[in-house]
Amino acid sequence: xxxxxxxxxxxxxxxxxxxxxxxxxxxxxxxxxxxxxxxxxxxxxxxxxxxxxxxxxxxxxxxxxxxxxxxxxxxxxxxxxxxxxxxxxxxxxxxxxxxxxxxxxxxxxxxxxxxxxxxxxxxxxxxxxxxxxxxxxxxxxxxxxxxxxxxxxxxxxxxxxxx
Numbered sequence: 001x002x003x004x005x006x007x008x009x010x011x012x013x014x015x016x017x018x019x020x021x022x023x024x025x026x027x028x029x030x031x032x033x034x035x036x037x038x039x040x041x042x043x044x045x046x047x048x049x050x051x052x053x054x055x056x057x058x059x060x061x062x063x064x065x066x067x068x069x070x071x072x073x074x075x076x077x078x079x080x081x082x083x084x085x086x087x088x089x090x091x092x093x094x095x096x097x098x099x100x101x102x103x104x105x106x107x108x109x110x111x112x113x114x115x116x117x118x119x120x121x122x123x124x125x126x127x128x129x130x131x132x133x134x135x136x137x138x139x140x141x142x143x144x145x146x147x148x149x150x151x152x153x154x155x156x157x158x159x160x161x162x163x
Contacts, residue, residue: 007066009059010073012052017073019066022110023083026062030117033146038152040111042072045076047107051100056097059084060106062113086119086128091162093129108157113148115140120158133160 009138010017022039025031025127031039043065050057057064059077061084066073077084091103092098092149120137136158140147 007043007073008064011074011076012053013053014076017033017066017075018067019071019073022065022067022114023062024115025067030141032115033144034109036111036114036150039067039072039114039152042067043072043107046072046074046131047103050055051103056100056101057106057140058092059087059111061087064125065110085125086121086132088129088132091135093132103143104148104157105159108154111136111154111157112152115154116152140150 007017007019007021009015022043030036046065047057047060057077058072059081060074061081063081063083064075064077066075084106087106087109089098089102092102109120116137121131121135123131136155140151140154142148142151
């Protein structure tokens, strides 16, 4: 393979995924803008492949994404993973079943964290749920043209009322 450790099971193939767990990369803070863009594209492509097969993840988070130098893999969801709460869509908080739009919301929250170095919605469980339902995350640092370009994409993904 590519020498990277296995990080879970690929949601599409059922095979062990290779790469680094995105959550581990985010422990050191925001990613470099170029990495944010590379990973945003890779994760978006991987999520598109998942949705093209009619699969909804429903609990996408940095713990369910493995990234490599040239690809990203969406991992099978872990039942009741409390770490995914900050990436839960408003409709899921309201008790609705997740669909592809829920995954897009979670994707936006993941992108925000990659760029900002902190979750889009933070605090205790009640505060996180309230923020997801009613608030937008703080603006990204505008020190990079890449981050300035990706911020509207993140805002669209984090729309409280999915289209």
